[in-house]
Amino acid sequence: MKKPHFVFGCAALVACSLFAHTAIASNVGKRYASEKKTYTDAVTGFEVTVLTKDDAGMSKPYQTHTTWTADGKWIIGRGNRGGNGSQSFLINENTGDIIQVTDGPLSGTGSQNLARKSMKLYVIRGGRAQGAAADAPATPRQLVEINLDPLITDAMSGKPKDASAYERIVCTLPEELRDAGGFALDADETKAYWGVTWGTPPPRPAATAPATASNPNERRSIDNANTNPAEAREAARQRFATNGKGPGGIRAIDLATGVVTKVIDTEFRMGHVQTNPWVPGEIIYCHETTGDAPQRMWTVRGDGTGNRPLYVETPDEWITHETVATKDEVMFNIMGHLPYLRERPTGVAVINLRTNTMKLLGQVEEDMGKGQLGGFWHCNGSPDGKWAVADTFKGDVFIINRETGEKHLLTTDHKMKPDHTHPIFSPDSKRVLIQSGKQSDGKTLDLMYVELPAKWSR
Known part of the structure; x- marks a missing residue:
């Protein structure tokens, strides 16, 4: 099949300004009261700080993407608090204040991207509403830049402006x-x-869409x-x-x-x-x-x-959940949740992008009952290169000392439903943020973080 190669500019796409105005909604800049509280983990004894609690839930970006704003004060999340579809929210880690950043349908929060050097957020907005017929008209999809500094200032003063005051349309994306x-x-x-x-999308089994x-x-x-051990x-x-x-x-x-x-x-x-x-x-x-x-x-x-495979795997290895850990390293999981996978080494691993050298950092034995195994599932590295974090199939979160290989249990029982915890370190490498189904018994997610005890570093 011939592969399309597109070069487009936004200057010729006059729909940008029209779409910007139709996307304006009054809840942009709305400030919500703090929901911040703490509890003590019943197993580890460590304090867990809960940042959100709403029936609609709040999830975080995937562990591959930036989660804190450039000033280090705000965490980005997404939820359906206003009943108008998934929207972006900023949560202040210290005060617990919550600010709504987007509003309206098709806000594109599934892959929102925070800038690391500036107080900006990027989302792809538009498309076809979920559940709409294949021939239903679609709103043009656009890459939108949102300027967070003035939005936060106006929201905290109780005087938010129209959404258009904070947005710039980068471009309208190719329809093809x-x-x-x-x-x-x-x-x-x-x-x-x-x-x-x-x-035309290829046929796929029904159970392939995210929650x-x-x-x-x-x-x-x-x-x-x-995770079915009976599947051949x-x-x-x-x-x-x-x-x-x-x-x-x-x-x-x-x-x-x-x-x-x-x-x-x-x-x-x-x-x-x-x-x-x-x-x-x-x-x-x-x-x-x-x-x-x-x-x-x-x-x-x-x-x-320079396109190439990273860590050339064997047919009997299940590799997944890769994330850039340091300037020269990618961390990933070699899964061990099925009996045949445990016939080879499994666990959290790291590979050097420059030398291709690989090292296993550790695995845990986890009995899920009824013939099912568990073990580490998702992982991430601390920016200072000292730690790895990984969750398990039961929803426990471990820290691994990369120098010694010592594992520490940080927090437990986060359900791994309706989605996984997707742990990530704070920019200063001192806290681990997760999304957790613990408070709702797996019905919705909330954002929580745990400080790494100073004694572990000593």
Whole structure:
């Protein structure tokens, strides 16, 4: 199949200003009272700080993406508090204040991106409403830049302006391309790298969509299939092969001009596009299958050069949940949740992007009952390079000392539903933030963090 190569600029797309006005909504800048409280973990004895508690829930970005604003004071989250679909919110880590950042339908919070050097947020807004017919008209999709400094100032003073006062339309995106794998900001914040697909979607099994407000159990159906010890290995491989069909690609969006250019095309489904926060032009992406892949992790330069697999895996390894850990390293999980996977080494691992050297950091034995195994599931590294954090299938969160290999249990019983905890370190490497189903017994998520005890560093 011929692969499209697009170069677009926003100057010729006059729909930008029209769409900006239709997206204005009065709840942008709305300030909500603090919901902050603490509790003591019954197993570890450590204090857990809860930042949100609302029936609609609040989730955080995936662990591959920036979660704190550039000033280090606010955490970005998404939830459906106003009953108008998923919206972006800022939560002040110290005071607990909550500010609404977007409003209206199709706000595009699934892959929101905070800048690291400036107080800006980027979202892809528009498209077709969930559940709409395939031939239903779609709102033009646009990459939107939101200036957070004046929005926060106005919200805290109780005088928010129209949403248009804080927004800049970077560009209207090509209609021929659809989202696949999210988008991420380059380290120098001159470009966004957008995961895409095109053409007629290939047939996939029904249980491949992420959890949504209208279908909260979809995430669980994927997890149940992927953790079923009775499923034959070859049957699982066929399911993943079907889910992983492409085509896929990455496009670069110039944040100043809005010009869209090709980075790379792939024959497989694009997933988890992320960047190295320390190295401009370095992209990490994956072959998305909703489970195991024949070769999961890949890396490429922003100009399309240097495309290669990262950690060449064997057929009996299940590699997943890669995230950039330090300037030169990617952390990932070698899964051990099925009996045949434990026939090889498993656990949290790290690979050097420059030398390809790999090191296993650790695994835990976790009996899930009824013949099911657990172990580490998602991971992340501290920016100072000293720690790894990983959650387990039961929803426990561990810290691993990267120098000694010593594991510490940090907090427990976070349910891993309706979604996983997706742990991430604070920019100063002193706290771990998670999304947790603990307070609602797995019905909704809340944002929580735990301080790393000083004694562990000693």
